[in-house]
Amino acid sequence: MTVPFSYLLIDDNPEDRLLAEEAFEQLCPACTLTCVGSGREAIALLRTEGFEPDVVLLDVNMPGMDGFETLQRLKSDDRLSRIPVVMLTTSQASQDIHRAYSLFASSYLVKATCFDEFLRQLEAFLTYWKASRVARQQPEA
Template sequence: MLPFNYLVVDDSPQDQLLAQEAFEHLCPECVLTCAGSGREALALLQDRDFQVDVVLLDLNMPGMSGFELLREMKRDPRLIRIPVVILSTSSAQQDISEAYTLHASSYLVKSSSFAEFLSQIEKFLDYWQSSRTVNHVG
């Protein structure tokens, strides 16, 4: 079976590192790519050679926000079917509602402790790998 390809979009180098550590611990066979901005992620996603199964997206980023990236992805016929999971520190009902209005697949509020964050990522991985819906861009 092909390894799963994940894209983490987060402007925080510390949060990117936490995600990398979690994935290395829980799914060493997974391919994890990190993008530090919405624009960087959009450029990657629009590259026909870039393959991704699921995007983990932070909302609050300078330049192109997570909402703006999600909106752009859902407008693009090549990107519309890629599942996008919001991973944000925001638990504001307005943010959650807007994410689902823009067709996010799910919304996770980042845990403040690494052990709980690891548990969140483990559940996330279990769900997406058990569903194994291949949504390669191409």
């Protein structure tokens, strides 16, 4: 039996979280999407025994602990550092993109501006990470 895919979205904007929930429901109803509104809440949840999403989606611009600080904390924790983190943000600033990759983000996605475009973006994201998970689970020759 295949374990359902699990994703964690960290975004302080309730409207963006709701859009993501709607998109996931349309594109991957068997997936589990957990949403939290802050980096601190995410770190606490990720340190909970038994909670390990396949991929974390992380907003950059958040009050308090921003996405970069959250990413840095995730990557400095031995247990959490192997979870892929995809930055999902409105920022197209080259310094933000460079900083995300220097902190070992797995990918950087600029949020689409309309829902249909966001669905296409999320569909490509889901396809990629499902294939990645399957490849990681293949036995070595």
